[in-house]
Amino acid sequence: MATTEHPTHQPASLSLYFITFGMLMLLTILTIFAGFQNFGMWSTPIALGIAAVKAALVVVIFMHGYSSSPLIWIIILASMFFLTIMLGLMLSDYVSRGWLL
Amino acid sequence: MSAIKETEQDHGQHHHHKDLAHHFDTLEQQHDANTLGMWAFLLTEVLFFGGLFAAYTIYRYKYSAVFEEASNHLDIKLGAINTVILILSSLTMALAVRCSQTGSSLWTGRWLLITIGFGLMFLGVKYFEWKHDYHIHLMPGKDWSGKDWWHWQYAKQAKEMEAHSKGAEHSYPDRNTVPPDNDPKFGVKGIQESQQARLFFLLYFCMTSLHALHMLVGFVLIGIIAYFAYQGAYSPEYYSPVENIGLYWHFVDIVWIFLFPLLYLLGAHMGH
Numbered sequence: 001m002a003t004t005e006h007p008t009h010q011p012a013s014l015s016l017y018f019i020t021f022g023m024l025m026l027l028t029i030l031t032i033f034a035g036f037q038n039f040g041m042w043s044t045p046i047a048l049g050i051a052a053v054k055a056a057l058v059v060v061i062f063m064h065g066y067s068s069s070p071l072i073w074i075i076i077l078a079s080m081f082f083l084t085i086m087l088g089l090m091l092s093d094y095v096s097r098g099w100l101l
Numbered sequence: 102m103s104a105i106k107e108t109e110q111d112h113g114q115h116h117h118h119k120d121l122a123h124h125f126d127t128l129e130q131q132h133d134a135n136t137l138g139m140w141a142f143l144l145t146e147v148l149f150f151g152g153l154f155a156a157y158t159i160y161r162y163k164y165s166a167v168f169e170e171a172s173n174h175l176d177i178k179l180g181a182i183n184t185v186i187l188i189l190s191s192l193t194m195a196l197a198v199r200c201s202q203t204g205s206s207l208w209t210g211r212w213l214l215i216t217i218g219f220g221l222m223f224l225g226v227k228y229f230e231w232k233h234d235y236h237i238h239l240m241p242g243k244d245w246s247g248k249d250w251w252h253w254q255y256a257k258q259a260k261e262m263e264a265h266s267k268g269a270e271h272s273y274p275d276r277n278t279v280p281p282d283n284d285p286k287f288g289v290k291g292i293q294e295s296q297q298a299r300l301f302f303l304l305y306f307c308m309t310s311l312h313a314l315h316m317l318v319g320f321v322l323i324g325i326i327a328y329f330a331y332q333g334a335y336s337p338e339y340y341s342p343v344e345n346i347g348l349y350w351h352f353v354d355i356v357w358i359f360l361f362p363l364l365y366l367l368g369a370h371m372g373h
Contacts, residue, residue: 010202011199011202011203012199014196014199017192017195017196017199018192020192020195021188021189021191021192024188024191025185025188028181028184028185028188028361031361031362031366032177032181032366032369034366035177035362035365035366035367035369035370036369036370037370038370039370043367043370044161044363044367047362047363047366048359048362048363050362051358051359051361051362054355054358055355055358055359058191058351058354058355058358059351059355061195062191062192062194062195062347062351062354063347063348063351063352064344068136069133071133071137072136072137072140075137075140075141075143075144076140078144079143079144079147079148080147082144082147082148082151083147083148083151083154086148086151086152086155087151087154087155087158090155090158090159091158091159091162094159094162094163095162
């Protein structure tokens with residue numbers, strides 16, 4: 001009978017969580033190290049790149065993105081899409097019209 | 102009579118599992134709907150924080166030199182410690198969700214309480230950090246007002262003196278010893294730079310306190326879920342509430358993952 005079906009999500013292995021935690025720690029050390037180097041205009045893109053990798057690890061492993069349905073992924077990608085619109089279009093305005101600020 | 106019986110049978114079928122709400126066909130469907138709703142909420146949260154990140158982006162772009170200088174006044178060590186604490190709390194939250202999936206109610210509750218513990222440690226560090234920031238007049242407001250440049254210089258001077266005296270509170274310089282507002286050597290440019298720096302700290306306090314507010318809300322929600330976990334309310338068939346509070350907590354972690362480099366590490370390469 002339909003109502004006896006269990007949610008199909010199997011718990012991930014413990015070691016996966018600990019490995020993810022270890023990687024997040026390594027990336028934290030990496031971002032601090034990178035922060036003390038002078039990469040000029042690349043400093044912020046590098047810092048944001050590392051943060052994006054950390055965020056992706058949290059979403060995919062800790063938030064179970066790896067076993068989430070396509071519908072959930074549409075929501076995840078939509079949040080990034082709308083954030084990009086907000087930041088991107090706004091920046092294009094400020095960057096192209098310097099007298100605004 | 103038979104019609105009533107049929108209805109009762111139907112009703113009975115739909116409540117086969119005690120945790121299945123009336124309007125869902127299966128536990129699986131109910132779980133998916135719960136998770137989808139939580140993610141939709143998190144989407145609005147991304148845009149909620151996004152507004153502050155947008156303000157930060159614009160002013161960081163416009164006043165990059167002063168923002169780097171201003172960022173240098175924050176304590177990287179405390180920011181890094183808090184990053185570690187928060188990622189640890191994310192790990193314990195993930196373990197709590199896993200325990201609810203495997204049917205270990207007791208450990209679900211325990212890991213949830215440990216998660217709150219790490220969260221409280223985070224806010225404890227933040228308390229001392231904010232207090233220190235307030236003492237060296239980085240807080241926009243009454244202590245940082247009018248023709249501001251000398252306040253900015255004052256903060257710098259306080260930081261230098263502190264470095265010599267290992268942070269004792271009485272070592273902060275007397276505000277009367279710093280030059281007055283109308284000291285001609287500061288000039289218009291100095292006043293402008295002070296206001297730009299004040300904007301950085303306004304964003305710093307707004308973003309970190311909105312983040313902290315989310316943690317406070319999280320404590321209450323995690324506490325409630327932990328209570329029900331100890332009551333044995335969750336099982337491998339029904340653990341959506343634990344899963345959803347986990348999603349919320351991991352989201353709060355992700356916000357901090359971006360805040361840390363953007364606020365604390367901006368001027369690190371310039372040296373302290």
